Amino acid sequence: MCSDYDFLFQAIYHAVKVWKVDIIVMSFSFEDDEPEIDPALHYAAGKRVLLFAAASNNRANRDNSIGYPARAEDLVFCINSSNGQDERSRFSPHARAGRLNFSVVGECLKAAWPPDKCGEDEQHYRVLSGTSCATPVAAGIAALVLEFSRRDDIDPPIINKEDLRSRAGMKQVIYQCMTDQIRQGDRYNYIKPLKLFGQKAATV
Numbered sequence: 001m002c003s004d005y006d007f008l009f010q011a012i013y014h015a016v017k018v019w020k021v022d023i024i025v026m027s028f029s030f031e032d033d034e035p036e037i038d039p040a041l042h043y044a045a046g047k048r049v050l051l052f053a054a055a056s057n058n059r060a061n062r063d064n065s066i067g068y069p070a071r072a073e074d075l076v077f078c079i080n081s082s083n084g085q086d087e088r089s090r091f092s093p094h095a096r097a098g099r100l101n102f103s104v105v106g107e108c109l110k111a112a113w114p115p116d117k118c119g120e121d122e123q124h125y126r127v128l129s130g131t132s133c134a135t136p137v138a139a140g141i142a143a144l145v146l147e148f149s150r151r152d153d154i155d156p157p158i159i160n161k162e163d164l165r166s167r168a169g170m171k172q173v174i175y176q177c178m179t180d181q182i183r184q185g186d187r188y189n190y191i192k193p194l195k196l197f198g199q200k201a202a203t204v
Helices: 004-017 038-046 131-149 167-178 199-203
Strands: 023-026 050-054 077-082 102-105 109-112 125-128
Touching: 004 023, 004 038, 023 131, 038 050, 050 131, 050 167, 077 131, 077 167, 102 131, 109 131, 131 167
Parallel strands: 023 050, 050 077, 077 102
Antiparallel strands: 109 125
């Protein structure tokens, strides 16, 4: 029988080798580091695939406030949850001093839901909250940056396409162009795409 770790290992390899994805979203976390998954994470990062993982919820009483793989921060973007007013969600970990603490809105998000998981009278969506909800939002922002960099009507190019396919390159764009660059106290680096794309982009 295939374990959860074996399944994740194979899924990451398949996404990189067969589907040739640019981004992998991991809206889950484990308590302990899982060496079975590490080779797949290193493989994906080596192939310049961006990895986004949920920071984990309600871990205030645990030794490590960040779950795995989100705490593998040399490979992965760790994503926290904020509300719509740029405030830390109560279930999200406290910001860690001296580190980048990326967050996006992760509260009360309307999400599609499979019909067979809903009641007969329910719509096919649910309103959900969590760092697992914030993570695909952050990955979507990164995907928009990648898409923007590939446009052929930008002259001169303002973003190096290849740099953006590395964690270091995307991190600099997100941090320098989309956050208020806070690195102290209990404030997150709340990602605001309009800081890069401008208010006009919201109406396009």
